[in-house]
Amino acid sequence: MAQHFLLSAKARTLSLAKVFRMGEDAAYGVFCDLRWPDTDGEPVCPKCGCTDAYHISTRRKFKCVACYHQYSVTSGTIFASRKLSYTDLLAAIVIFVNGAKGISALQMSRDLDVQYKTAFVLSHKLREAMAREDIGRTLSGEVELDGAYFGGHVRPANRKDNRRDRRLAINQTGKRQVVVVGRERGGQSLAIVAKSEARGGEMISASIHHMSTVHADEASHWDDLHAKFDTYRINHTVAYSDGIACTNQAESFFSRLRRMEVGTHHHIAGPYLQAYAHEASFREDNRRVSNGGQAAMVLEAAMASRQSRQWAGYWQR
Template sequence: MRSTKIVGSGMAMQHFLLSSAARSLSLAKVARMSDEEAHNAFRLIRWADTDGKPVCPRCSCAETLTYKTRALFKCKACSHQFSVTSGTIFASRKLPIRDYLLAIAIFVNGAKGHSALQLSRDLDVQYKTAFVLAHKLREAMAAETKDATVSGTVEVDGAYFGGHIRPANNAENRVDRRLAKHQTGKRRVVVIMRERGGRTLPFVFKAEGQSVETIAQRVAPGSVVHADEAAHWDRLHSLYLTKRINHQESYSDGEACTNGAESFFSRIRRAEIGIHHHISGPYLAAYSAEMAWREDHRRVSNGEQYLMTVGAALAHPVSRVWKGYWQRGA
C-alpha cells in the first residue's frame, strides 16, 4: 500500500520509493561490516533452516568441523571441505565476501537497474568482473519464476528491442527503420505474461507470433487473457476467454487493457535508455528477467529485496553460463 503525506490542505499520494518504508537498507552499514560479520551474514542467510549451522552441500550432513586459520568447514560424514559459498552461484569466488554483499546492496538499490560499468567503479574491480557478477545476480533472480505459471486475469503483450540502425545525417537519405528491410535482423521481441496482482513472466522470441505456444504452457487454463489487436493473438481465443483492446483507438475501454504489461515495458525501456544504453539480443532475456523481478517487487523495501537477492544467490547452484565466462572466450 502506498504511504500518504499532507500537501497543503489536501492529501497527496506519495510514491513508495520515496517513503521511509522503502529505505530499510543502508549501503554505509554494509560497507562498515568486518570480514567476520559479512561471513556470518552469509552463513545465517544460506543456512537459515539450521540457524546458520553449516550443512554439507555434497551429502547434506549437518555435522561439521571448523578450522581456526581458514574460513572452511569439513563434513564429518564425507570429509568434504566447503566454504560458505561452495555450491552456490558465488562458488570459486575471488573477492572478499563483504564485497559481494555490497555489490548486491548496490544492485538492488537501482530502481531501473545498475550498469556493469558503474558497478565496476563502485567496487573498484574490472568491468569483466562486474559484468559477470551482475549477470549471476540476474540468473538468481530469474530462478524465482523458472517454472512458474500465471492465472486469473493475465495481460499479454510484446515489445521489440535491439537491431539499431544509425539514422542518416540528411533527411532525404533517411529510411523508415520500422520496416523489416531496413533492420539488421538482430531485433528480438520480449513477450510478457503479467498476472494482475501477481507475477510477471517475460520471454524472448524473434517474432511476437512465436510466443503463443509458450503462453499456452505458462498461462493456466481458465484464465482471462487481455491482448491488443495484433492478428497473431487471434489464436488465443481458442485457448482462453480473450479480451482485445485496439490501441489505435484507446489504451483502455473499460473491458480490456494491457496497461500492466505496458508498465513493465516502460521500466525496461528506461533501463535500456538511461542505464545500459544498449541491450544486445543474447542478453535480452537476462535483462528482461531482472526487470520483471524489479517490477514484481517494486512495493518491497530495499532491505527485503537485498535479503531476497542474497538468499536467491546462495540457494542457486553454480552457474553453468557465467562460471568461467571470459576464460571460455579466450
C-alpha cells in the first residue's frame, strides 16, 4: 500500500532544528536572497531603485548612494518595523506551514516565547501574504463550485424545553457568512466570502474561463451556470458522485476549513473569515508540496508584499 505524502520523507525538508542551527547571519541571507532575487541578494533602494548602497553593518541597514534613503531588507514589506530576529521570523513561518489544519496564535506564542498579540498579528500577516496567490486568478478546465456557512455560533439554551433547532434560519444570529469556493480538479482554488451562496457564486463565476466545465450541486442559484458554462449537476440526496459530476474537491476544501474553525481556532470572527479562507485555499493547493517548499513560498510572497495597511500597528489602532 502506498504511503501518504505527509508521512513520507519528501514532506519534511525543513525543520525548526535546522532553522535555529543556521544562525542569524544565514537567516538574514535567506531574506536578502528572496527580497532581491534579481541582484543575487544585493540591496536595491525601494525609494529610487538604485543598486549602489552603503552597508551599515551594525544595524543591518543600507543607505542609498543616490538618494541617501536608509532601509533594511524588510522595509516596505509585510515585516516592516519588525522586532523579532530573522531567525525567529523564519522559525515562525516554518511553524505556521507545519500545521496541516492551521496553527493557533496561542500555540505560536508559546513556541516562539512571544506575546499572544505578536503571534496573532504575525499569523495574519502571513495569511495576507498567502492571499497574493489569488490576485487575478482565473480558473479553467474542470471546476467544482460549492458553498458552506461559517461563524455565528448560537449557544444552546440550558433547559431542554427552551432549546430550538439551531439549523433553522429563524434561530441564526445574523453573523453567519458563506464561503464559496471554485476549485480546479487537480489544480488551484479560489475562495470568496459573501452574505449568500448565490452572491458568492456570481463573484466566483466571473473568475472562471468561459470554456471551462463546471460542476455544482442542485441548489437553484446554480441554474444560471448553464447559460455560461458546460455544466454538470449532482444531487447529494442521491449520491455524492455519479462518475462524472461531483463536488468532492470543493468539499475537501470545506473539510479543512471546518477543522481549522472547530479544532484549531475554535472561533473565526466575521471580518477575518476571508483571511482564513485564503489560508485554507493555500494549504489545499500546496498540500503535496514539502514543508520547506511551502515555507519558501510564504516567505517569498511576504517579501514581495507591501506593508500591511490592516495589520501594521493593529494593536495601537
